[in-house]
Structures are given as structure tokens and as C-alpha cells.
Amino acid sequence: MHRFLIVIEKAENNYSAYCPDLPGCVATGTTREEAENNMHGAVKMHIEGIIEDNLPIPQSQSIAEYVAV
Numbered sequence: 001m002h003r004f005l006i007v008i009e010k011a012e013n014n015y016s017a018y019c020p021d022l023p024g025c026v027a028t029g030t031t032r033e034e035a036e037n038n039m040h041g042a043v044k045m046h047i048e049g050i051i052e053d054n055l056p057i058p059q060s061q062s063i064a065e066y067v068a069v
Helices: 032-052
Strands: 007-010 015-018 026-029
Touching: 007 032, 015 032, 026 032
Parallel strands: none
Antiparallel strands: 007 015, 015 026
């Protein structure tokens, strides 16, 4: 099993998501939950493509943290 950080952002009329460790792996949804579910599928498909191409699966390098100001 591989774990990857995803970032979900509120857009004007929907939500968008991406994975910093998998360039080009993105998804959208009308709700936060839908964007998260769609992103799960996008990451799964992205990894399956990497495996089919016999490429190494990238190691997750991204870290998220909140700061209080």
C-alpha cells in the first residue's frame, strides 16, 4: 500500500484536488467529499498506469502543516 498527500481546495463553484507527489494527478467535485472520492480514484488510476509502464512508484515526499499567525 502506498500513501500520498492530497490537497483539496475550494474553488468558486466546486472543489479541486491534486497530489503534489504525482504531477498531473488531479480531480474535482461539487463537494469536498466528492472531490476527495474522485481524487482517490485518480491516484489509484495514476499508480496503475505507472505500474503498467514498468516505472518506479514515487515515494511520498510531501508534508502538510498548519501555522497559526
